[in-house]
Amino acid sequence: xxxxxxxxxxxxxxxxxxxxxxxxxxxxxxxxxxxxxxxxxxxxxxxxxxxxxxxxxxxxxxxxxxxxxxxxxxxxxxxxxxxxxxxxxxxxxxxxxxxxxxxxxxxxxxxxxxxxxxxxxxxxxxxxxxxxxxxxxxxxxxxxxxxxxxxxxxxxxxxxxxxxxxxxxxxxxxxxxxxxxxxxxxxxxxxxxxxxxxxxxxxxxxxxxxxxxxxxxxxxxxxxxxxxxxxxxxxxxxxxxxxxxxxx
Amino acid sequence: xxxxxxxxxxxxxxxxxxxxxxxxxxxxxxxxxxxxxxxxxxxxxxxxxxxxxxxxxxxxxxxxxxxxxxxxxxxxxxxxxxxxxxxxxxxxxxxxxxxxxxxxxxxxxxxxxxxxxxxxxxxxxxxxxxxxxxxxxxxxxxxxxxxxxxxxxxxxxxxxxxxxxxxxxxxxxxxxxxxxxxxxxxxxxxxxxxxxxxxxxxxxx
Numbered sequence: 001x002x003x004x005x006x007x008x009x010x011x012x013x014x015x016x017x018x019x020x021x022x023x024x025x026x027x028x029x030x031x032x033x034x035x036x037x038x039x040x041x042x043x044x045x046x047x048x049x050x051x052x053x054x055x056x057x058x059x060x061x062x063x064x065x066x067x068x069x070x071x072x073x074x075x076x077x078x079x080x081x082x083x084x085x086x087x088x089x090x091x092x093x094x095x096x097x098x099x100x101x102x103x104x105x106x107x108x109x110x111x112x113x114x115x116x117x118x119x120x121x122x123x124x125x126x127x128x129x130x131x132x133x134x135x136x137x138x139x140x141x142x143x144x145x146x147x148x149x150x151x152x153x154x155x156x157x158x159x160x161x162x163x164x165x166x167x168x169x170x171x172x173x174x175x176x177x178x179x180x181x182x183x184x185x186x187x188x189x190x191x192x193x194x195x196x197x198x199x200x201x202x203x204x205x206x207x208x209x210x211x212x213x214x215x216x217x218x219x220x221x222x223x224x225x226x227x228x229x230x231x232x233x234x235x236x237x238x239x240x241x242x243x244x245x246x247x248x
Numbered sequence: 249x250x251x252x253x254x255x256x257x258x259x260x261x262x263x264x265x266x267x268x269x270x271x272x273x274x275x276x277x278x279x280x281x282x283x284x285x286x287x288x289x290x291x292x293x294x295x296x297x298x299x300x301x302x303x304x305x306x307x308x309x310x311x312x313x314x315x316x317x318x319x320x321x322x323x324x325x326x327x328x329x330x331x332x333x334x335x336x337x338x339x340x341x342x343x344x345x346x347x348x349x350x351x352x353x354x355x356x357x358x359x360x361x362x363x364x365x366x367x368x369x370x371x372x373x374x375x376x377x378x379x380x381x382x383x384x385x386x387x388x389x390x391x392x393x394x395x396x397x398x399x400x401x402x403x404x405x406x407x408x409x410x411x412x413x414x415x416x417x418x419x420x421x422x423x424x425x426x427x428x429x430x431x432x433x434x435x436x437x438x439x440x441x442x443x444x445x446x447x448x449x450x451x452x453x
Binding site for chain 1: 367
């Protein structure tokens with residue numbers, strides 16, 4: 001996919017990005033300061049491009065963090081992904097941080113990597129508590145954001161606007177105790193053990209199975225009778241009603 | 249004096265080598281205990297030790313268990329090796345219900361038996377709150393010798409069963425509304441925090 005001409009065009013960028021020893025092997029940088037140090041050049045171009053939407057920039061352990069305004073996040077990620085000079089082609093992770101200090105806002109974190117340029121960039125958006133925790137989904141830019149955003153929603157209750165299928169991923173669909181990684185969530189959960197077990201046993205492990213999802217459409221006839229019955233009896237509308245009730 | 253009547257069984261008292269007299273109980277139990285087919289339900293590191301037990305060094309085949317059954321419908325023993333998240337509870341329950349009687353359950357390791365160190369919102373505090381358990385194997389994870397000890401204990405238990413005992417091998421019937429098979433108060437009592445975990449309930453204001 002990479003044409004030779006492309007590789008030669010990249011050579012000066014790569015040589016600037018990575019320290020090498022006399023044999024040409026990359027050197028792991030040592031003595032990195034906890035705070036401060038060289039800033040990823042993307043931070044400055046982002047500030048030029050988006051102006052006031054870039055709130056501030058931090059460098060911690062040699063990694064650059066850019067704080068963005070929530071409403072400009074999607075545009076910034078789109079720009080980072082599409083601009084030829086940036087090419088952040090790999091979404092490493094989406095997660096969130098809540099601090100014990102109740103007044104501190106909740107942070108949503110995106111880790112981006114430009115594989116060919118060997119650059120790492122961390123984006124953060126601060127969400128004030130006691131307001132709706134909503135940010136834009138970037139699933140239209142990185143398809144891999146699908147499950148990452150679902151996990152972030154499942155654990156922190158942050159809604160990703162524009163995600164086509166935002167529902168729980170680690171806990172089961174009908175989980176009602178809240179969002180486990182929030183600081184106000186007790187370690188053992190809110191309900192008694194018996195109640196938790198009762199609700200867990202009531203959950204249908206096959207609730208989201210469909211013939212298409214399982215890729216067993218062609219093997220449907222050879223399934224055991226009881227499984228065929230369960231899948232056939234599954235009513236799409238009933239499931240949607242249950243999901244709507246849960247959202248309400 | 250030989251007779252030609254086909255309805256009669258003739259016994260030659262001089263040749264008794266082909267005859268063994270025994271209790272039917274003993275014969276059935278001996279057959280069952282010698283060919284327990286395990287259904288491995290491995291969810292964590294205990295499953296690694298279980299694999300070591302099944303492999304040639306510890307050789308589970310010595311106890312008639314070399315045939316691991318990956319379908320519950322052909323299994324006798326459910327070996328639950330590892331922690332069971334609450335999300336997996338209905339799966340474990342269904343697998344147990346799919347096994348035909350007679351069936352037994354070995355709970356392998358601290359997490360399967362009590363929840364272990366995972367006294368949190370996500371993990372079942374002992375699989376005996378979901379399904380009946382015959383043998384608990386302690387350890388984190390248990391060494392293969394410990395699992396084999398548990399298996400031998402189960403074999404002894406099987407050898408003591410009586411066919412006329414109607415209490416044995418009755419399919420459990422969970423409460424239709426709560427799906428629990430033991431009272432909720434008992435479950436809460438069983439899964440009370442203990443040890444260090446009593447200090448872990450605090451959360452941020």
